[in-house]
Amino acid sequence: MTRGRYANIIIDISHEKVDRTFQYKIPEALAGILEEGMCVQVPFGKGDHLRQGYVVAVTDHAEFPEEKLKQVAGIVTGSLPVEADSIRLAAWMKRTYGSTMIVALRTVLPVKQSMKPKEKKKLTRLLNAEETRSVLAECVRKHQSAKARVLEELVSEPELPYELVTGKLNVSPAALRSLESQGVIRIESESYYRNPVKLEAEKENGRVLNEEQAKVRQKVLSDFDEGKRKTYLIHGITGSGKTEVYLSLIEGMIKRKKQCIVLIPEIALTYQTLLRFYKRFGDRVSVMNSTLSAGEKFDQCERAKKGELDVIIGPRSALFVPFPNLGMIVIDEEHESSYKSETMPRYHARETAEYLAGLKNASLVLGSATPSLEAYYRASEGKYELFTLNHRPTGGSLASVSVIDLRRELKEGNRSIFSRRLQELMEERLDKKEQTMLFLNRRGYAGFVSCRACGYVMKCPHCDVSLSQHMGGRMVCHYCGYETRQPKTCPECTSPYILGFKAGTEQIEQQLRLRFPGIRVLRMDGDTTRKKDSYEKILAAFSSGEADVLVGTQMIVKGHDFPNVTLVGVLAADMSLNDSDYRAGERTFQLLTQAAGRAGRGQRPGEVLIQTYRPEHYSILRSASQDYRAFYEEEILYRGLGGYPPVVHMVAILITSPHEKRGEALAAGIANLIREEEITLIGPAKASIGKINDIYRFVLYCKSAEYKILTGIKDKVEEYVNGLGPKEESIQFDFDPMNSF
Ligand code: ADP
Ligand code: ZN
Ligand code: ZN
Secondary structure, eight states: OOOOOOEEEEEEGGGGGGGEEEEEEOOOOGHHHTOOOOEEEEEEEETTTTEEEEEEEEEEEOOSSGOOOOOOOOOOOOOOOOOHHHHHHHHHHHHHHOOHHHHHHHHHOOOSHHHOOOEEEEEEEEHHHHHHHHHHHHHHTOOHHHHHHHHHHHHHOSEEEEHHHHHHTTHHHHHHHHHHTTTTTEEEEEEOOOSSSOOOOOOOOOOOHHHHHHHHHHHHHHHHHOOOEEEEEEEEOOOSSSHHHHHHEEEEEEEEEEEEEEOGGGOOOOOHHHHHHHHHHHGGGOOTTSSOOOOHHHHHHHHHTOOOOEEEEESSSGGOOOOTEEEEEEEETTTTTTGGGSSSOOBBBBHHHHHHHHTTTOOEEEEESSSOOHHHHHHHTTTEEEEOOOOOOOOOOOOOEEEEHHHHHHHHTTTTSSOHHHHHHHHHHHHHOOEEEOOOOOOSSSOOOOEEETTBBBBBBSSSSBBBEEEGGEEOOOTTTTTOOOSSSSTTOOSSSSSEOOOHHHHHHHHHHHHHHTTEEESSSTTTOOOOOOOHHHHHHHHHOOOOOOEEEGGGGGGOOOOOEEEEEEEEGGGGGGGGSSSHHHHHHHHHHHHHTEEEEEEEEEEEEEEEEETTOOHHHHHHHHHHHHHHHHHHHHHHHHOOTTTTTEEEEEEEEHHHHHHHHHHHHHHHHHHHHSSSEEEEEEEEEEETTTEEEEEEEEEEHHHHHHHHHHHHHHHHHHHSOOOOOOEEEEOOSSOOO
């Protein structure tokens, strides 16, 4: 319930006018009832005709003299246009994650402006083949060679694309107009939808589901038919047929005249994935993602609204495609951190999908081989319904995993980054012409440079991070792009022993070439995938056997099956355990499990070697034994003891400022405000990266078992900051953050 005397209303949400609001008085009868996101009727324009509008804010601040404001006529209930749901969703996101209503609206409206339909011109002959031939003969006689060229084609083809004629046949528009006025041809244009899916494939039927799969299908669809709407979590090992289940569920939804949204991580939106959906559902499948042009996005939304699409596939933003009859949302690889937005509103696709499913009366299906702690926790509390897929329908077992203690390697005199066992196994693979993947479990991709004499670390002058060493003596800041050359001597103590800490993928590639002369290596990291398509190209090259080894960061462990890969080496598994946030253990477990899933996808069994300095850590032990359940039990205990999500909720408040002192003062002010509440407050403190691009960063964390208490804190902080007037400081909220600041 929001108190306030005025309502800011948008009348036209057709795209570009979203920012334009009109203020109305709230009549006594609606005071305290009217809230953001509601659809209302208001008098509009000269004749005061009633029009539909949406409340984007309720406020006590009048923008015009009171007597000039008109009054809201009433609330619209009953069946509302598709857009009404988008507005309600935006209002919910604003309340739940913190942002302005306008920014939230921009997030949920996938199209920013309406686009003209695309037109295709064609020419049609108006004469029959015989008559055309005689006109052609006449043109040849008169040496009208351009006209002759097009007529020659038209004899056999009654219709030709306009571009072909003006392009390849090189016939001028004037010549065509002349033919048109002679009554020989007609030039027409027809509009069509831009379709980003450019595939052609035979339709394929689904497989016969095995018992585990069939159980999911049966339950989800019968719940649906009984009017029950739930969230389901499918926990299934890689290759257990989760995607096959989604396809089968979608088929069931289509039979019920319902539409589906399928979210997959951006990086998994590949040709193969799309093809699989296309083979089942043909042209009624489309995609939505950031690489689409504005026109393509607009047209996909139009197709969705008109019911011409059954399925849309895409990353988190595909949630906002406006389907009038949404029946189901699927979130594959539900644990992926890319489902959380990194900009305001910092929404999580899982929670947002839950809210949206509620609005649309749809079901929600989550799937993962390594479910997020959030999802599994809710399943264990009975809020989600859990299904487990333990078998691979195609046969084939999971790879065998062993752990290598790197401390022992060192003790026994092996200083290489490759353990002796790994070297042996790689040698074997080279002999047998099988492939190996080497995975560096690390988010950055190169080492830092430090002085061995005084310990000085080379840092970016604009950001509070160390510079990363690249080939050719360059040092680069991965946050702002600052670049400099590596000094010959230490800037602090002039010692010449200023060296790189070699652990990046480039260095691994170098070491490989030294250890195995003639080895063919492909490398995949932030450096080699900067160009468009390079990601796909590297994977395709590796897949076609152009290299013996693929070295890379975590991007190589996602998706993609390489049947010839029989060995996966994780070089330093605990690197991701050193991340200073509470999700480090979970992230490590997920990455290692995924990496292990890459080995032995073909006929031959796979082997996985996990090298680590902390072989006793439960994330490493449990991923080696491939026991999610055991990992979960330990991890959830730790979350409970430490007071972390999902056991409690948490909000990070990030304060940024170009002035260190002012940022600090604002953070202190906010902290004082929060101390009045009875909740756990951590901070304020400098963020772990205290400065990026010369902007200082401070952070506060609040914890509470009740999410509502935290949104209350957010409202209070927003009000306080707004009350201070315009400032250079800005604040952001991040609920149940994926990464620490
Ligand atoms: P996941 O999404 O869990 O990794 P997929 O759905 O991609 O698993 O299935 C893995 C492989 O098994 C695919 O090649 C798929 O075609 C095949 N598959 C899935 N379900 C069945 C089934 N019921 N019968 C035969 N093959 C199946
Ligand atoms: Zn030094
Ligand atoms: Zn920098």
